Amino acid sequence: MIKHRRNTEKNLLTDRILAEIKRQKLEKTPYCVQCGSRNNLQLGHVFSRVCKSIIFEWDNLHIQCESCNNYHEVNPEPFNNWAKRNIGIEKFNYLEAKSKQIKKWTVPELKEKLKRLRCVDERNKRNVETIQSRYARQKG
Numbered sequence: 686m687i688k689h690r691r692n693t694e695k696n697l698l699t700d701r702i703l704a705e706i707k708r709q710k711l712e713k714t715p716y717c718v719q720c721g722s723r724n725n726l727q728l729g730h731v732f733s734r735v736c737k738s739i740i741f742e743w744d745n746l747h748i749q750c751e752s753c754n755n756y757h758e759v760n761p762e763p764f765n766n767w768a769k770r771n772i773g774i775e776k777f778n779y780l781e782a783k784s785k786q787i788k789k790w791t792v793p794e795l796k797e798k799l800k801r802l803r804c805v806d807e808r809n810k811r812n813v814e815t816i817q818s819r820y821a822r823q824k825g
């Protein structure tokens with residue numbers, strides 16, 4: 686059997702969720718959180734995406750450039766230290782503990798996750814628009 690990643694519904698949904706998270710993260714930090722580069726930006730995982738339990742955790746995911754992301758696999762210390770400083774030691778420890786749990790996502794769970802991500806994003810956008818239009822009215 687050839688062992689490569691198949692285009693199963695689960696894998697496709699996983700990719701779509703991660704793409705959606707990346708898009709939302711890029712709106713906040715359109716640069717590598719570690720070195721500030723704006724080239725070859727990727728969605729970096731503090732704890733490896735191999736651990737399915739934390740694959741979509743917001744605090745586990747940060748924008749990194751390709752070289753910082755690759756270096757994290759060789760030496761996880763700099764990005765781990767960055768994460769400890771930026772998400773806080775409690776969340777870091779929580780992610781580390783959770784990364785050791787076994788999690789198997791089901792297709793309905795993944796669909797729900799994607800739907801919720803989009804809903805929250807829509808809601809946030811509407812709030813921003815409301816604030817902006819209120820501000821515009823006050824000014825005008």
Ligand SMILES: [Zn+2]
Nearest residue numbers: 717720750753
């Ligand atoms: Zn970088």
